[in-house]
Amino acid sequence: MRRPARLALTGILAMGALVSCAEEPGATGSGGAGGVGKVAFLMPDLASTRYERYDAPLFRKRMGALCQECEVIYQNADSDASLQQQQANSAMAQGAKVIVLDPVDSDSASTIVQTAHSQGVKVIAYDRPVSKKPADFYVSFDNEAIGESIGSSLVGHLEKTGAKGGILQVNGSPTDAAAGLIKKGIHKAVDDSEFDLLAEYDTADWSPEKAQQWVSGQIAQYSGKIAGVVAANDGTGGGAIAAFKGSEVKVPPVTGNDAELAAVQRIIAGDQYNTISKPIKTVAEAAAEAAHQLMEGETPKADSTLFDTPSQLFEPTVVTRENLKEVVFGPGGVLKAEDVCTRVYADGCRRLGVG
16 A cells, blocks of 8 residues: 655644642542642643543542542643653642653653652553653553554444545654554554545644644645545544545545544534544543552552553544444443533434434
8 A cells, every 4th residue: 555754743832821730639539648648630731622621520520539638630731741740849849749741752752750759759651651761550441452443443434434535643742652653543444444544644733723733734635536534533523524624525434542622523413423432530530540559559450561551551432323322421421411402403412312
């Protein structure tokens, strides 16, 4: 098959707003030898809505249940690696004994780990690994499996429908090691398929706008030849869909990942083909439990090792229209039908039996 030279967009977008708060404690547990413990929960960006909507609240809730006197320091770096370093330093200065870190830049985050370890602070890599300096623990979904799952799902659908043409591949940020794993998984699914890989793109900061700009250019270049788009997350998938609509071209099947509210609505409307359900409650609670164990001097239980780090990896689930009701709105789902099935999507929800 034909393989293009990979295109990488350089340059990190400028600084954004710092979102931070310290949360009140919850229920049982001593919170460490001193009776009170602080844990920092440092998230990478605001481009994805999941961190503010789900990860942070779910982590706080579980941490509070484990440790009544523990304090959670939450901050979001808004895609700024330097700002995230400052946030980590600030958290340690405030007395954080454990840092749960979803890195903006998987390589440069090694400095955060090194600084933390020099001060006796433990680090849990969350969702994205730290690639050059082993953290104390890593909690995530299997990102390579995510890439392979969305790619295989797309290829299978294209084969089933007799689609003709090739595939565009919209990867995540080149500074995110998890994006690299997703990219690797996508290639496993796409490279040996009957569909040529027309072009691929590494999307700086996972920016939907950057993805949209690139896909718009590919629509012009490969007019009538694009059978589908495998996008690494819902944001870049949404950008791809916007590019086709802006070009007044029929939207081909487009993938996603994260099962964000907007992506679920796009699936209901028929604009997006799939996404990945990663019950954030699962990883957020696992991270809280690991953080509490480390605060108590215990060792969290790992089921694998990734980037030389003891890891707990969970399996993802592909979501399409066929299983959306069961997976997204079933037990453990974080979305509510009344939030998803607004007036614009009411008819689509009824057809799928949602709401």
